[in-house]
Amino acid sequence: MKEKVVLAYSGGLDTSIIIAWLKENYDMDVVAACINVGQEDDMKAIEKKAMSSGAVKIYIENLTAQFIKEYVFKGVKANATYEGKYLLGTAYARPLIAKKLVEIAHKEGAKYICHGCTGKGNDQVRFEVAIAAIDPSIKIIAPWRIWDITSREDAIDYANARGIEINVSKEKIYSVDQNLWHASHEGGDIEDFKNDHKREMYLMVTPPEQAPDEPTLVEIYFEKGIATKVNGVELEPIDIVKILNKIGGENGIGIVDLVENRLVGMKSRGIYETPGGTVLYAAHKELEEITIDKDTLHYKYQVSQKYGELVYDGLWFTTMREALDAFVDKTQETVTGSVTLKLYKGNIMVASKESPNALYDASISSFGASVLYDHKDAEGFINLFSLPSKIKAYKHLNNFK
DSSP: OOEEEEEEOOSSHHHHHHHHHHHHHOOEEEEEEEEESSOOOOHHHHHHHHHHHTOSEEEEEEOHHHHIIIIIHHHHHHTOOBTTTBOOHHHHHHHHHHHHHHHHHHHHTOSEEEOOOOTTSSHHHHHHHHHHHHOTTOEEEOGGGTSSOOSHHHHHHHHHHTTOOOSOOSSSOOEEEEOSSOEEEESGGGGSTTSOOOGGGOSSOOOGGGSOSSOEEEEEEEETTEEEEETTEEOOHHHHHHHHHHHHHHTTOOEEEEEEEOTTSOEEEEEEEOHHHHHHHHHHHHHHHHHSOHHHHHHHHHHHHHHHHHHHTTOOSSHHHHHHHHHHHHHGGGOOEEEEEEEETTEEEEEEEEOTTOOOOHHHHSSSOOSSOOTTHHHHHHHHHTHHHHHHHHHHHHTTO
16 A cells, blocks of 8 residues: 655645656655635636646645634734734744644545745745644655756746646746735746836735725724724624725735745745735724733734744744733733724725723823823922933043043
8 A cells, every 4th residue: 555645735836746746756645635725716626636637635625714713813913923014924824734734644644744835935844843843753745855846947847848737837937825814926027126016916906006096994893802893794704804805905905015034044025915914903003002001012012023923933833822822812801992994095094993991091191180190290200210310420420520
């Protein structure tokens, strides 16, 4: 009986040729696994393509709802970003996909998992670290690190020589990753950052120049940091992202042109579309401003950066991520209320926000008299607050006497 290898299969360029390559180089049965996290692909066509390419079986698993609820929404609560811009669309999906690959490997009795990640990318690390955290006995086959193919052009030639159907060409060579949360574009002419990226590559967002000439108002209601309503309608997390993708995308929201520092050590340029996510992050941060105290909020800024780096680096299945979640969940106990945003040609402005837990009180913050604040008290506060500065200044002056 042959050994089995579970292949993370998307039907894209890399995984399309990997089935043929595995059959040419390994005496193993290939079990394809296509994990749907909201990508707009024809799953029936992918299933047919995998089987016609030589797979003995294919799993089509729709995990979109779990992806949004258990991975993405944790990141939203944390306000996690990478390098202040990237909303981690690819990075959130990888641990979930890796977990399902391990489950399928166990079910099939497979000792190997194969992926189509390049040897220069972050995803190879994310997949393999996640797999190792769940079952370190599983062996990895990473073709891009061992085969003779050295570029996407070579991969296209390999596919054409074997009659493998692919959906890219040397003219349209972008590497695209899409799920419900985002779409990313890499490669081709955007590798030279002197080139402006082409607006026709967008899959989810209307170019801001073509967005409506009138602003759109959208109200988002949060319960303990989790979005539960859009424009007054209660929705499941997956449906919230869908409707915000539509509203945000139509208004040109969510395009990021980023030269990022990859985990493997090089800089790379990517064009990211995250319309609904950009709107959701903006609303969540606005609500936190009025519901979380100063020291906690300022410390959470640091946690947000750490959380983003952790997700980007593929360290989802770690004690650190679980510990950060515990901190974040505590901070979200008061993050309940609604935020109304005004969307206009790629811009997000705040129209209003309200919360029963708001720490802002006009009777205290206004310039008028207040029961809790006496203007005269400020003098003593300033004297004490400035004491270290005064001591240092006197010491400095005494050195010149």
